[in-house]
Amino acid sequence: MQGIDVRRPSSDLPGLDLSMSPLDLSLQIRHGHNDVPFLVAVPSDDPSGPELTELPTGDQLIHADTWYFVDVEQTMRLSSQLEAHQIRLGSTLSDQAWLWLLWQQDLEVVDSKTHPAINTAAASGTDDGVPVPEIAGRLYPYQTDGYGKLLRLNHQGIGCLLADEMGLGKTLQVIATLAAVRDTGPSLVVCPASTMSNWLRELRRFAPQLSCLEHRGQFRSGSPATLRLYDVVVTTYETLNRDIFMFEATKWSIVALDEAQYIKNGSTSRSQNVKRLPRVQGIAVSGTPIENSLTDLWSISEFVAPQFLPKFEDFCAQFPDETWAAKEVGRRVAPLTIRRTVDQVADDLPERTDTYFPIHCGGPLAHEYQSILTAGESPLATVTRLRVACASLVPEKLDALGSILEGAFARNDKVIIFAPFTETIDGLLTHARQNFPGIFVEKIDGRTNVRDRQKIIDEFTGYGEHAILVLNPRAAGVGINIQAANVVVHWSPEWNPAIIDQASARAYRRGQAKPVFVYYFYFEQTVEEYMIDKLSGKRELSAAGLTAATDTPEISELKSMLSMSPVEDSDES
Structure with a gap:
């Protein structure tokens, strides 16, 4: 056999086929x-060969009708590596073992299951025997699965990326886990200022037995x-x-990061500081873990899970921003990822209708x-000015909005309008109050005090009739729930589809009882039409884990975009 003298195992087995190469095993x-x-x-060169649940201990192996010569040195090395990590x-x-195997560079490990890219990777399996969550509410079955996996990973000292699609109740799964580990020490929730009130509200609602501290403001404690x-x-x-000096003086049971994309840049002090925190488990909560x-x-x-990554x-160097790399990374992080989409699990959500609303751009x-x-400005400055112009309160868009509002109010529906610029938000607020006097009309944008945002949402929700809420998608497009509204209007498109999808998910989420109508306004033959046309392609990349959706376009x-103009079309009309 390739110059190696190997004794035939037995003359009583004449029907054996002799493998012409040593048995080279892969996992x-x-x-x-x-x-x-x-x-x-399994044999590296013959996946259909023997499937071994024990490594050979000698220099020969007979399986089925084939006699193999065993590379003893390889099997001993493999056995030693597996035993060191308690893998049989x-x-x-x-x-933990699964994750270690997937990230080992010196082991040939194949996962027989094809894991989709990170943005569609599903949670693995159902956890039997998980303690009943001690919360004042009912978890949906998929939320119970997520809670079970969070708790199982916690017991192994491994973190988790909770990346369920927007609207599927990630906050509640984390709260259930916080309640389950309360006896093991304090836990920490880190969130944007805009979602802090919602976290405190949900904690009081679903886990009143937990003592909670709001740590912010000038009167916060200075003692660890x-x-x-x-x-x-x-x-x-x-x-x-x-x-940070206070927080790193405590060993936390869980550190949960809401909107974890806030630490996507590993070189920032924000990212480096949260990674310094002593913890049993880190939970990253984000519906869009890959933005750029x-x-x-x-x-x-x-x-x-810092101990596993290169x-x-x-x-x-190993994973460039390409689809194949996104799929490979998705395979490797599958053990610590929980990702379900609305289509997969929320079959009880009402119908949603998305309507693209092209508007002729004419006149002034x-x-x-x-x-x-x-005007001769730089391309980016020109595009920004064009977007601002298209977002202004011109009659064409106001007429389209008026028809939608009249229909919504006839059904006693509540409406949220997303607009990107301060001047547009102020104009829409004034327009709504003048044309619909006596109804609730309010706004939330970057100028709104974070402590007042939940109060405004509560007033909007509790208002007995139809109402209007005007929002900036960046200030109010994440971390808040507005199921009281079932009509969503996007006054202008955004370059990043994640911003639009997150904004729409404020209304289309668990707890929504009415059919949801989402409208996308855009002017034809303008930068807005180009942005709308690009959205579907960007969403396809997003499904592969690559949003390729930065907040600014490429050259x-x-x-x-600058090759488009509505003037010729307008003159012809």
């Missing part, structure tokens, strides 16, 4: 009942000992940065548009 992860993973060894062939893999007196401390990213690049996911995963430079706006095009896209 394969299989998935059994409830998608539970286990490990087997044929036995159920812990999440005070933080340890509470079951849950809730703070903002900004306050954490200022008080796969490196976003590296930074989040470094918080969740160094940043090695990660960048068309000529203002052409004037901006020829080639700028040139394409």
Whole structure:
């Protein structure tokens, strides 16, 4: 056999076929009942060969009708590596072992299950025997599965990326887990200032037995000992940065990061400080864990499971921003990822109708548009000015809005309008109050005090008749629930589809009882039409884990947008 003298195992087995090369083994992860993973060894060059649940102990192996010569040195090395991590062939893999296997560079490991890219990766299996969540509310079955996995990972000292699609109740799954570990020490929730009131409200509602501390403002405690007196401390990213000396003086049971894309840049002080926190488990909560690049996911995963990832430079070299790389990263982070989409699990949500509303751009706006095009400014500055012009309160868009509002109010529906610019928001507020006197009309944008935002939403929700809420999608497009509204109007498109989808999900989420209508306004033959046309392609990339959806367009896209003009079309009409 290739110059190696091997004694035939027995003359009584004349029917054996002789393998002409040594048995070179690779590892394969299989998935059994409830998608539970286990490990087997198979020949590297013959996946249909023997499926071993024990490594050979000698220099020969007979399987079925084939006699194999065993590379003893390889099997001993493999056995030593697996034993060091308490991994046995044929036995159920812990999440920790599964994760370790997937990130090993010196082991050939194949996962028999095809995991989609990160943005569609599903949670693995159902956890039997999970303690009943101690919350004042009912979890949906998929939320119970998510809670079970969060708790199981906690017991193994591993973090989790909770990346369920917007509207599926990520906050409630985290609260159930916080309640389950209350006896193991204090936990910390870090969130944007805009979602802090919602976290405190949900904690009081669903887990009143937990003692909670709101740590922010000039009167916050300066003693680390005070933080340890509470079951849950809730703070903002900004306050954490200022008080990092206090927070790192406590060993936290759970550190949960809401809108975890806030730490996508690993070089920022915000990202580095949260990763310094002593913790049993880090939970990253984000419906959009990858916004611009796969490196976003590296930074989040470094918080969740730092012991498994390669160094940043090695990660960048190994996983460029391409679809195949997104799928490979999705496969490798599957053990610590929970990701379900609305289509997969929320079959009880009402019908949703999305309508694109093209509007003819004519008259003064068309000529203002052409004037901006020829002003000679930089491409990005020109596009920004064109967007502002298209977002102004011109009669064409106001007429379209009026028809939608009249229909909504005839059904006694409530309406939320998303607009990107301050001047537009103020104009819409004035217009609504003048044309619909006596009804509730309010706004939330960057100028709204974060403490007042939930109060405004509560008033909007409790108002007995139809109402209007005008919102900036960046200030109020994440972390808040507005199921009282079932009509959503996007006054202008956004370059990043995640911003639009997150904004729409404020109304189309668990708890919505009415059919939801989402309208997208855009002017034809303008930058707005170009942005709308690009949305579907960007969503396809997003499904592969690559949003390719930065907040600003690339040079080639700028040139394409600047080649469009409504003037010729307007003159012909």
